[in-house]
Amino acid sequence: xxxxxxxxxxxxxxxxxxxxxxxxxxxxxxxxxxxxxxxxxxxxxxxxxxxxxxxxxxxxxxxxxxxxxxxxxxxxxxxxxxxxxxxxxxxxxxxxxxxxxxxxxxxxxxxxxxxxxxxxxxxxxxxxxxxxxxxxxxxxxxxxxxxxxxxxxxxxxxxxxxxxxxxxxxxxxxxxxxxxxxxxxxxxxxxxxxxxxxxxxxxxxxxxxxxxxxxxxxxxxxxxxxxxxxxxxxxxxxxxxxxxxxxxxxxxxxxxxxxxxxxxxxxxxxxxxxxxxxxxxxxxxxxxxxxxxxxxxxxxxxxxxxxxxxxxxxxxxxxxxxxxxxxxxxxxxxxxxxxxxxxxxxxxxxxxxxxxxxxxxxxxxxxxxxxxxxxxxxxxxxxxxxxxxxxxxxxxxxxxxxxxxxxxxxxxxxxxxxxxxxxxxxxxxxxxxxxxxxxxxxxxxxxxxxxxxxxxxxxxxxx
Numbered sequence: 001x002x003x004x005x006x007x008x009x010x011x012x013x014x015x016x017x018x019x020x021x022x023x024x025x026x027x028x029x030x031x032x033x034x035x036x037x038x039x040x041x042x043x044x045x046x047x048x049x050x051x052x053x054x055x056x057x058x059x060x061x062x063x064x065x066x067x068x069x070x071x072x073x074x075x076x077x078x079x080x081x082x083x084x085x086x087x088x089x090x091x092x093x094x095x096x097x098x099x100x101x102x103x104x105x106x107x108x109x110x111x112x113x114x115x116x117x118x119x120x121x122x123x124x125x126x127x128x129x130x131x132x133x134x135x136x137x138x139x140x141x142x143x144x145x146x147x148x149x150x151x152x153x154x155x156x157x158x159x160x161x162x163x164x165x166x167x168x169x170x171x172x173x174x175x176x177x178x179x180x181x182x183x184x185x186x187x188x189x190x191x192x193x194x195x196x197x198x199x200x201x202x203x204x205x206x207x208x209x210x211x212x213x214x215x216x217x218x219x220x221x222x223x224x225x226x227x228x229x230x231x232x233x234x235x236x237x238x239x240x241x242x243x244x245x246x247x248x249x250x251x252x253x254x255x256x257x258x259x260x261x262x263x264x265x266x267x268x269x270x271x272x273x274x275x276x277x278x279x280x281x282x283x284x285x286x287x288x289x290x291x292x293x294x295x296x297x298x299x300x301x302x303x304x305x306x307x308x309x310x311x312x313x314x315x316x317x318x319x320x321x322x323x324x325x326x327x328x329x330x331x332x333x334x335x336x337x338x339x340x341x342x343x344x345x346x347x348x349x350x351x352x353x354x355x356x357x358x359x360x361x362x363x364x365x366x367x368x369x370x371x372x373x374x375x376x377x378x379x380x381x382x383x384x385x386x387x388x389x390x391x392x393x394x395x396x397x398x399x400x401x402x403x404x405x406x407x408x409x410x411x412x413x414x415x416x417x418x419x420x421x422x423x424x425x426x427x428x429x430x431x432x433x434x435x436x437x438x439x440x441x442x443x444x445x446x447x448x449x450x451x452x453x454x455x456x457x458x459x460x461x462x463x
Contacts, residue, residue: 033277037063037249039461040268040281043288044250045073046091046446047438049242050103051285051453051461056246057106058462063279064250065270071250072239074408078320078401079234080358086234087356089320089363089401091446093226095217099450100227107241112230119355121331126350129385130337142187144219150183151211151219158216160443161452162422164208173414176210177203186341193344198409200314200368201346206414212443213409251277256297259284261432269297283461284434289313289407301432307425310416311440315370316408320401321353321362324383325392329355331362332386350382361400372404410440435460 039055041048044066052064064071076090093114094100104111123132154172156163164172171179180186180203192202196213199205231237243250251272258269261284268279288294290308300308326332332353335343345351348368355362366375376399383397412421429435435457442452 029276029278033275035063035277035279037061037279037281038283039063040065040266040279040284042256042284042286043073043438044068044071044252045287045438046075046239047449047453048073048285048287049239049246050099050450051287051437051458052246052249053103053106053242054454054458055461056249060462062246062249063281064246065254065256065268065279066250066252067255069252070236070239071243071246072236074318074403074405075235075239076318076401076403077234077236078361080361083358084232085358086232086236087320087358087361087363087401088228088235089318089356090403090405091235092356093228095221095445095447096224096227097447097451099454100447103450104227104229104238107238107245109238109241110230111227113225114228115225117331117355119329119331119357120327121333123333123335124386124389125337126332126334126345126382126385127336127338129388131386131389132335141222142191144188144191144222146183147185147188147192148216148219150179150185151215154211154215157208157211157443159451160212160215160217160445160448161456162208162212162425162441164417164422166420166423168418168420168422170418172208172211173206173417175204176207179207179210189342189344197351197365197367198314198316199411202344203342203346206411206417208417209409209411215443217443217445217448256295259298261299261434263431263433266433282433285457285461286434286436287438289410289438290436290440291407291410294407299432303424303431304428307421307428310412310421311407311410312412313407313410314368315375316405317366317369317372317375318401318403318405319364319366319376319379319399321364321379321383322360322398322400324353324362324397325387325390326353326362326383327390328359329357331355334382348378350378353383353386372402376402408439408444429457430460 038060039062041052041062041064044064048064049071052062055062074090078087156165192214195218196210199209254270254272257271260267266281266284270277291311292308334345334350336345351365351367353362353364364379366378369375380397437453437457442449
């Protein structure tokens with residue numbers, strides 16, 4: 001009975017939306033409003049776009065439901081209107097691995113190698129404005145062999161997946177500060193923080209989440225080098241080309257209203273800018289962060305609800321600054337001189353003011369502050385404090401771009417990790433004809449997400 005009722009509800013959705021008295025006097029959907037696809041993909045970020053292209057290239061029909069007006073998710077590229085140069089302030093570089101080259105080569109987007117920044121940098125306490133003397137700053141990358149040895153035991157994390165094993169190793173739900181002490185890894189803290197600052201308080205975060213941001217893949221990436229597109233469109237260009245390829249199979253500015261998912265197929269009602277549509281799909285792939293808010297229109301099972309109600313995340317804003325008055329083409333790195341001996345900012349902080357090589361601009365990231373207005377004030381306060389060293393008075397910093405990366409780093413409690421949360425999460429794959437990928441299932445680095453999707457998820461969708 002539930003199946004019949006929900007099917008009727010979806011196909012007679014104007015009854016629900018418009019509160020018409022009966023289904024009989026509600027106009028039926030036309031053929032143009034009912035899409036039949038092999039796979040429905042929820043989310044057109046890095047992972048959803050990759051999956052859509054790979055499936056379509058292998059003769060599967062797809063529809064991608066994307067709530068914004070572009071593909072790429074957190075890629076975030078601003079084009080300077082004067083120089084026309086790209087400023088990538090979300091995703092900034094990619095591992096040099098087969099998944100990266102496969103995706104960019106598909107669209108003939110050339111890549112070039114990058115290593116450390118060629119621009120000058122300054123280390124400062126953003127709370128006070130105090131600048132560390134260059135003689136006190138060690139900019140060399142430490143020897144990471146001991147760190148690799150300590151983390152090599154977690155083979156299931158090597159490519160970013162949450163394959164923790166059973167039982168879960170106690171080190172993974174240990175606070176990272178305790179893990180550092182246990183394995184004598186103090187010398188890698190500053191480097192780890194560069195990669196894993198998004199966890200918030202690095203020393204208190206469970207080791208699992210630090211390793212997912214700075215684990216074996218990231219350490220090996222340091223030695224292999226990173227790749228960026230050698231194009232005028234920055235990182236966004238490959239996603240714009242993917243959108244052109246996928247064409248009308250992408251439903252922009254669209255969200256799920258209601259779903260009925262079964263092992264034999266799914267019906268999903270979506271709201272588009274031109275009205276509601278019904279998508280009939282053999283399988284569903286969800287690539288968005290699986291929070292209860294994001295999945296409000298879904299017919300979630302008890303097991304799905306039990307998992308998705310446990311998430312917490314650390315707020316994260318990204319932006320591009322102009323007119324700071326600070327030295328041009330220079331990066332500023334934040335430390336907290338009151339937090340000896342690590343000197344790592346914790347909880348709520350501005351991570352960096354960083355040049356990307358475009359004159360007049362610096363990118364910025366704010367961690368831990370959920371309120372956008374307060375996060376912006378943290379930025380302008382940091383600029384003012386550091387600017388005192390350069391005679392900057394009355395500078396009016398402007399935000400050329402500003403975005404919130406919601407649910408960037410989903411996490412659960414140490415006790416949940418210990419009790420097998422990720423094994424239970426993995427068990428959801430394939431239930432109700434639905435598969436899952438994205439940052440809840442794999443380290444939130446595009447090449448790792450693409451590899452996870454390619455190797456763990458696509459084989460089931462291609463059957």
